[in-house]
Amino acid sequence: MELQQILHERFGYTAFREGQQDIIEAVLAGRDTVALLPTGMGKSLCYQLPGYVVEGTIVVISPLLSLMQDQVEQLKQFGEKRVAALNSFLSPDDKQFVWQHFEDYRFLFLSPEMLASQAVKGRLQQMKLGLIVVDEAHCISQWGYDFRPDYLQIADALPAARPPILALSATATARIISDIEHYLAMKQPATFIHSVDRPNLHYEALEIEPFEKAAAIIKQVTTFEGPGIIYTQSRKKTMEYASMLQQAGVRATFYHGGMEQQDRMLVQRQFMHGELDWICATNAFGMGIHKNNIRQIIHDHLPQTVSSYMQEVGRAGRDGLPALVTLYYDARDAARTVEVATLDLPTDVHISRYMAYADAGKTRAQLVANGEMTDTAFRVLDYWMRQLAPSEVSQKIQELAADKQQQVSAVAKIVTSTCIRAQLLAYFDEQLLEKPQNCCSACGIERHAILAPYTDKNNSKDLLNWQQRLNQLLPFN
Amino acid sequence: MFATKLIVSIFARYNNQRGPSAVYHLFKGKKSGQTIQDVGLFQLYPFFSITPKLTKAQYDTYIEKLFAEQFILLTDENVVVTEKGHQLIEDFRPEGFDGWHYRGREHAFFKRLALVVQTLSNAPQTMRFLPIEQDGATQRFVKQYLRHYDFQQPAFQQQFTTQLRTLLERLQLDERSKQILVYRLSGYEQSGYTWHQLEQLLKEDVLSLQLRYISCLHSLINEAQHYPLIADLTQHIRIDQLLTQSTQKTATLFYKGYSLEQIAQFRQLKISTIEDHLAEMAMNDAQFPLTQFVSIDDTAAIRTQAQTLQTTKLRAIKEQLPHVSYFQIRLVLAAKGE
Numbered sequence: 001m002e003l004q005q006i007l008h009e010r011f012g013y014t015a016f017r018e019g020q021q022d023i024i025e026a027v028l029a030g031r032d033t034v035a036l037l038p039t040g041m042g043k044s045l046c047y048q049l050p051g052y053v054v055e056g057t058i059v060v061i062s063p064l065l066s067l068m069q070d071q072v073e074q075l076k077q078f079g080e081k082r083v084a085a086l087n088s089f090l091s092p093d094d095k096q097f098v099w100q101h102f103e104d105y106r107f108l109f110l111s112p113e114m115l116a117s118q119a120v121k122g123r124l125q126q127m128k129l130g131l132i133v134v135d136e137a138h139c140i141s142q143w144g145y146d147f148r149p150d151y152l153q154i155a156d157a158l159p160a161a162r163p164p165i166l167a168l169s170a171t172a173t174a175r176i177i178s179d180i181e182h183y184l185a186m187k188q189p190a191t192f193i194h195s196v197d198r199p200n201l202h203y204e205a206l207e208i209e210p211f212e213k214a215a216a217i218i219k220q221v222t223t224f225e226g227p228g229i230i231y232t233q234s235r236k237k238t239m240e241y242a243s244m245l246q247q248a249g250v251r252a253t254f255y256h257g258g259m260e261q262q263d264r265m266l267v268q269r270q271f272m273h274g275e276l277d278w279i280c281a282t283n284a285f286g287m288g289i290h291k292n293n294i295r296q297i298i299h300d301h302l303p304q305t306v307s308s309y310m311q312e313v314g315r316a317g318r319d320g321l322p323a324l325v326t327l328y329y330d331a332r333d334a335a336r337t338v339e340v341a342t343l344d345l346p347t348d349v350h351i352s353r354y355m356a357y358a359d360a361g362k363t364r365a366q367l368v369a370n371g372e373m374t375d376t377a378f379r380v381l382d383y384w385m386r387q388l389a390p391s392e393v394s395q396k397i398q399e400l401a402a403d404k405q406q407q408v409s410a411v412a413k414i415v416t417s418t419c420i421r422a423q424l425l426a427y428f429d430e431q432l433l434e435k436p437q438n439c440c441s442a443c444g445i446e447r448h449a450i451l452a453p454y455t456d457k458n459n460s461k462d463l464l465n466w467q468q469r470l471n472q473l474l475p476f477n
Numbered sequence: 478m479f480a481t482k483l484i485v486s487i488f489a490r491y492n493n494q495r496g497p498s499a500v501y502h503l504f505k506g507k508k509s510g511q512t513i514q515d516v517g518l519f520q521l522y523p524f525f526s527i528t529p530k531l532t533k534a535q536y537d538t539y540i541e542k543l544f545a546e547q548f549i550l551l552t553d554e555n556v557v558v559t560e561k562g563h564q565l566i567e568d569f570r571p572e573g574f575d576g577w578h579y580r581g582r583e584h585a586f587f588k589r590l591a592l593v594v595q596t597l598s599n600a601p602q603t604m605r606f607l608p609i610e611q612d613g614a615t616q617r618f619v620k621q622y623l624r625h626y627d628f629q630q631p632a633f634q635q636q637f638t639t640q641l642r643t644l645l646e647r648l649q650l651d652e653r654s655k656q657i658l659v660y661r662l663s664g665y666e667q668s669g670y671t672w673h674q675l676e677q678l679l680k681e682d683v684l685s686l687q688l689r690y691i692s693c694l695h696s697l698i699n700e701a702q703h704y705p706l707i708a709d710l711t712q713h714i715r716i717d718q719l720l721t722q723s724t725q726k727t728a729t730l731f732y733k734g735y736s737l738e739q740i741a742q743f744r745q746l747k748i749s750t751i752e753d754h755l756a757e758m759a760m761n762d763a764q765f766p767l768t769q770f771v772s773i774d775d776t777a778a779i780r781t782q783a784q785t786l787q788t789t790k791l792r793a794i795k796e797q798l799p800h801v802s803y804f805q806i807r808l809v810l811a812a813k814g815e
């Protein structure tokens with residue numbers, strides 16, 4: 001069948017978007033492929049469509065539970081039944097069900113940690129694979145070294161005779177691309193790089209005194225249209241912003257990783273359905289959020305990496321219409337962000353404790369159980385201790401810390417530069433050819449030209465009684 | 478306020494004989510001998526394991542408030558309900574709970590209900606919507622259910638709605654508890670509310686709301702049998718196997734005739750743990766052969782002491798009856814038979 005025809009019949013799209021067809025053809029020609037397309041431009045299709053051409057299961061390695069679930073649901077909406085996600089959060093019942101039907105799936109989503117398990121590896125060795133996809137592949141560089149080492153070991157988990165690998169990302173520098181190729185052991189990959197520029201995003205970076213931040217944010221939200229997301233660094237802050245916005249009459253709530261699963265889902269759906277206009281969130285809210293008409297993204301801090309900044313602002317303007325992305329910072333932000341970013345790195349003390357446990361013949365994982373180090377720190381340390389000599393590990397961790405510091409500096413440098421857009425592109429080794437109007441705050445920006453004014457949505461404070469509410473949900477008599 | 482009253486009323490049932498964490502363990506459904514035994518002793522079956530996810534920190538902030546407001550106070554490490562506390566709970570009747578038989582499983586029922594309601598609510602408009610429950614087991618269950626009843630038929634949609642409404646009407650619960658349950662459900666372009674949102678709108682704290690919601694779920698499931706379309710969603714939710722898993726293993730061996738020591742050795746557990754199991758068995762099983770461990774006379778003596786001393790403290794009883802063992806006292810206090 002023609003690709004066009006599948007696109008139309010299966011997915012209901014009339015045409016490929018820029019880049020999609022080339023990428024799909026490379027994959028179908030059996031080549032390892034690295035594809036960079038900007039956020040929201042349709043990377044998923046690059047593996048969804050081949051699912052109906054190649055023989056064998058398409059394995060998608062995905063960093064986040066919520067992202068996997070969204071992709072699974074999206075495929076189900078396209079009428080696909082043979083799709084599942086295997087991750088450590090599944091209930092035992094579900095795990096068993098997926099396990100029983102493992103070979104039958106057309107699309108199988110895995111976390112890198114799942115992929116690393118012997119059982120999964122063994123299973124993959126024995127089944128027919130059609131394509132291996134690493135979604136958000138910059139996570140290899142971003143997380144592999146100091147957060148989720150299993151990202152560095154994907155290649156080891158794959159069968160020797162494997163189908164092509166497709167690595168997808170919206171944000172990858174030359175260094176990240178070479179990490180991707182290296183750690184995935186790609187063979188002469190075809191590389192497709194599209195500009196990371198999103199012309200309809202208008203960048204703002206505003207220096208402000210810490211005590212004025214909240215007021216400025218509230219003012220902005222109540223002056224210009226939403227919907228939007230405010231990104232902040234702590235759970236407590238998400239709640240503070242939400243309550244301030246509510247008091248100002250804005251339909252807002254908070255979202256963070258500490259909330260129960262059901263509540264997180266409800267917030268997401270309320271936002272999707274336009275029942276809420278603003279979400280105050282930690283970076284737990286992001287990847288996998290596809291709301292077309294987000295008009296604003298506000299940061300109250302410097303993000304830890306340029307990639308995460310791109311990802312987060314990339315939620316805006318997916319309908320192609322203008323959107324404003326604003327970052328408020330103060331002089332001490334960089335230091336604070338570095339602190340947050342290096343919080344979970346192992347230290348020299350951890351290294352010696354690790355060795356003491358090993359010498360005493362104790363299970364090293366007990367270090368976590370005994371409260372001597374965090375889970376993340378242990379995972380990272382354990383990985384490096386197996387890779388390097390102990391003396392080198394200390395050195396390595398210093399490098400990691402320095403690297404984090406440097407990444408934060410890169411963000412700081414970009415937002416304080418003479419053109420945010422040009423510097424963002426430069427970071428990804430691109431040159432800005434054409435500046436849109438209202439490019440960025442450094443070039444000069446007219447907010448009113450980008451956004452319509454705020455309109456007061458009726459934020460009703462009263463609940464219906466249960467009979468009325470039930471009648472609204474089920475209006476069947 | 479609901480949670481405050483519930484906690485105080487449970488301390489009142491403990492009759493000044495338990496410390497501040499007792500209610501926490503009860504709500505969490507702790508499977509230790511003490512907690513399980515207390516359930517029988519003080520008739521706390523309805524409240525066992527009603528909030529398995531409650532954290533100690535959450536609970537502690539709550540308890541501190543109760544102390545601060547002087548509903549309870551601490552005497553000899555035991556919680557005593559004050560006069561003010563007794564006034565608080567004077568008219569309070571916690572209806573609907575049946576924790577002993579659900580222990581967190583009620584959430585699986587709610588997931589099914591939520592997905593069915595969402596599907597029916599969307600049905601007249603669209604079949605393309607993102608399911609609010611992504612859990613595979615729930616999705617498979619609901620898919621089968623909906624297919625079985627041919628859910629796109631208006632007749633089914635009406636019947637389902639009527640059964641759910643009538644059932645809710647019949648429940649002997651506050652309107653508010655029902656309102657919370659219904660607001661946790663989602664429908665066509667109207668999502669459910671988060672706990673925090675409900676807290677703000679109803680001006681009642683999250684734990685209280687969650688407890689009300691649990692009571693509503695329990696009674697909904699318990700009363701569903703005359704409403705077949707709802708009853709079908711309650712399949713395999715109620716736990717009728719009441720012994721904890723480990724106790725079940727001990728029970729199997731015990732009824733095969735093995736001694737306590739043999740069971741302990743065989744299972745590589747301490748004797749005291751096996752004794753916990755036996756106490757749990759005594760509590761749950763009216764057929765438990767109590768006389769195998771305690772003579773009829775001693776049983777009567779222990780019961781009498783417990784009554785005259787108005788206590789369930791093992792040590793107090795033991796002081797009066799030095800010849801019986803602690804284990805014997807525990808068994809007698811746990812056993813149901815009079």
Ligand SMILES: Nc1ncnc2c1ncn2[C@@H]1O[C@H](COP(=O)(O)OP(=O)(O)OP(=O)(O)O)[C@@H](O)[C@H]1O
Pocket residue numbers: 013014015016017020037038039040041042043044045169170288290314
């Ligand atoms: N050819 C197409 N025609 C129309 N719509 C498309 C096409 N391809 C993808 N889309 C739509 O674009 C939206 C975004 O696609 P997708 O989720 O794949 O983005 P993405 O590039 O992976 O973004 P992110 O970097 O945020 O993950 C989806 O809603 C999808 O349905």
Ligand SMILES: [Mg+2]
Pocket residue numbers: 043044135
């Ligand atoms: Mg994507």
Ligand SMILES: [Zn+2]
Pocket residue numbers: 418419420421422435439440441442443
């Ligand atoms: Zn610019």
